Amino acid sequence: MRASALLCLPLLILATQAAQAATMCGAMRMPAAELREISRGFSRGHEGLDLMAAWGTPIRAADxxxxxxxxxxxxYGQIVDIRHADGVVTRYAHMSAFAPAIAxxxxxxxxxxxGRVGATGRAHGAHVHFEVRINGRAVDPKPFLALAPCVERPEEEALEVAMAPDQPPPRRAQKKRH
Structure with missing residues (x-):
């Protein structure tokens, strides 16, 4: 009985993390406003998103x-970790400099x-490595950011969507013709 309960615990933790991400869909801001591209996405060997931007570009708190x-x-080089009200931690890595009063x-x-975009630590080129951590464990940051529309938008409304390399482009809704 005890062993089966322990086996179910990881599933409960993953389900809780997915539910927490779903409730925050698009609630966080993109850390680098002048984003060039996402050079590397979340995977088993890479616990965040690499957001390419010019050296020295301001990095902003996602929340x-x-x-x-x-x-x-x-x-990671120079990093800032921020704990948010719900206990989620965001990490910003490879910074070239910290903003004043960041402590x-x-x-x-x-x-x-x-802070500012850089390439400190083990980095190849200027970017900010962005992570989201729940209970100390890295989770895919994409659901937390406005990387894809969380709600339907009128077709006339312009929306720039940054897509991670492992995501297919979003499908556009077809207009009904009478």
Missing amino acids: GGTVIYAGWYFA PGEPVAAGQVI
Whole structure:
């Protein structure tokens, strides 16, 4: 009985993470406004999205929260970790510089500049590595960001959609012809 309960625990954790991501669909902002492309997506060997942008481009907090770490972290180079009200942690890595007053314990607002795009640590070219972590475990950041429309939009409304390399392009709704 005890072993079967332990086997079910990972499924419960994954289901909880998926539900949490679904309720936040598109709630976070893109960390680099001048995004060129997503050079690498989330996978088993890569726990975030690599968002390519020009060296020195401002990196913004995806959502409001409190800085829990700002400093050098092995292959990530210079990073900032932010804990949000719901316990989700976002990580921004390979920064060339931190914004003034970014330090553990400091509050940040959604969209606030927290640093600059760089290539510190084990990075090849300027980009920000963006992660979302729930209970210390990395999850796919795409559902949290407005990378794909979460709601239907009128066809006339312009919407730029950044797609990860492993995603097919979104299908457009066909107009009914009478």
